[in-house]
Amino acid sequence: MSKILIRGAKVLGGEPQDVLIDGETITRVGAGLPADGAEVVEAGGKVLLPGLVDLHTHLREPGREDSETVLTGTRAAASGGYTSVFAMANTFPVADTAGVVEQVWRLGQESGYCDVQPIGAVTVGLEGAKLAELGAMHESAAGVTVFSDDGKCVHDAVIMRRALEYVKAFGGVVAQHAQEPRLTEGAQMNEGVVSAELGLGGWPAVAEESIIARDVLLAEHVGSRVHICHLSTAGSVEIVRWAKSRGIDVTAEVTPHHLLLTDELVRSYDPVYKVNPPLRTERDVTALREALADGTIDIVATDHAPHPHEDKDCEWAAAAMGMVGLETALSVVQDTMVETGLLDWAGVADRMSFTPARIGRAAGHGRPVSAGEPANLTLVDTAYRGPVDPAGFASRSRNTPYEGRELPGRVTHTWLRGKATLVDGKLT
Numbered sequence: 001m002s003k004i005l006i007r008g009a010k011v012l013g014g015e016p017q018d019v020l021i022d023g024e025t026i027t028r029v030g031a032g033l034p035a036d037g038a039e040v041v042e043a044g045g046k047v048l049l050p051g052l053v054d055l056h057t058h059l060r061e062p063g064r065e066d067s068e069t070v071l072t073g074t075r076a077a078a079s080g081g082y083t084s085v086f087a088m089a090n091t092f093p094v095a096d097t098a099g100v101v102e103q104v105w106r107l108g109q110e111s112g113y114c115d116v117q118p119i120g121a122v123t124v125g126l127e128g129a130k131l132a133e134l135g136a137m138h139e140s141a142a143g144v145t146v147f148s149d150d151g152k153c154v155h156d157a158v159i160m161r162r163a164l165e166y167v168k169a170f171g172g173v174v175a176q177h178a179q180e181p182r183l184t185e186g187a188q189m190n191e192g193v194v195s196a197e198l199g200l201g202g203w204p205a206v207a208e209e210s211i212i213a214r215d216v217l218l219a220e221h222v223g224s225r226v227h228i229c230h231l232s233t234a235g236s237v238e239i240v241r242w243a244k245s246r247g248i249d250v251t252a253e254v255t256p257h258h259l260l261l262t263d264e265l266v267r268s269y270d271p272v273y274k275v276n277p278p279l280r281t282e283r284d285v286t287a288l289r290e291a292l293a294d295g296t297i298d299i300v301a302t303d304h305a306p307h308p309h310e311d312k313d314c315e316w317a318a319a320a321m322g323m324v325g326l327e328t329a330l331s332v333v334q335d336t337m338v339e340t341g342l343l344d345w346a347g348v349a350d351r352m353s354f355t356p357a358r359i360g361r362a363a364g365h366g367r368p369v370s371a372g373e374p375a376n377l378t379l380v381d382t383a384y385r386g387p388v389d390p391a392g393f394a395s396r397s398r399n400t401p402y403e404g405r406e407l408p409g410r411v412t413h414t415w416l417r418g419k420a421t422l423v424d425g426k427l428t
Contacts, residue, residue, distance in 0.1 A: 013345025063092025
């Protein structure tokens, strides 16, 4: 593998520096480094970040390859600046055995665009009745450390307690989709003024908050780790903040769409805005941004949820829930957090690389941009601004809520262990 010199990049948004890559490793970082026969990437004015890590991606394979495959999903990830993604377990068959998680892991290895770490199901078939093969999945070649029934809540308190006890033995974490199912039967959108005016079934904030409250107390009781998926309400923020003040080992994520969009958009009845958990109010959006800034919410995770055209181009009630997000996540974070002054680029690196890698134990990812570290890197043209065009997505699906919306920032280059996966905005 040839040498690469990234010249004049603002490392984590700081002063311009040169970064020399030799093979899979960063060998030197400093000003005015000689090229010494290296391929030179002129990065003047651009921001260099560690490769992004997504703790919450739906790759759909096996079983729903009409929506996405591991290959197309990892190509989308590379386009968005990601070098590692964690693939959720709600596939067909469900990733609840060592065999299925190893299949997903091997497909990720074959893709070459992005490392794929499978997430194992907590319960058999995501049915919430019996623990899945947690130990076998952890001991498999995939080395699963994160377990989730995402798409469904582990609603039984005893099952959740047992899962927390089990994963504690090997340092794993349970990632909870916090949704009390009885409180959301027939729900179509956030419960509030808009749902009342539109006559759509309401999805109350308490459905999320009650499960989070229960699970942080269970985690404290067991002495285990719990991670809250796609936290979406101001009340949830307060519960997590309280739990952290008690020393409970809880982490939480927020999606880009919950940082930007509100339930007012549902007035259009456009199913592209139908998502689980639902878009909330402006008050919730403000609380989520502030919590991400102060560290109450630890990370940004995309919840990239691809669907084929026919599953979204239908009446609201029949439409599938979810949005694609890998290729727009960094732009939304720049728009909502950096350009508002809530985070600097070092903060973005923490929320989108360092901390998700730590939570998921993604070896070699979320590392400093310094000599001796793996060359997993992302170069961003932060001065760019333009409309989102899903026709150019690498994902197999196009269900983005940002079509036509002008967003800042564009990933120009991504390197996975020194290998360019994206060059000048084009996949290699």
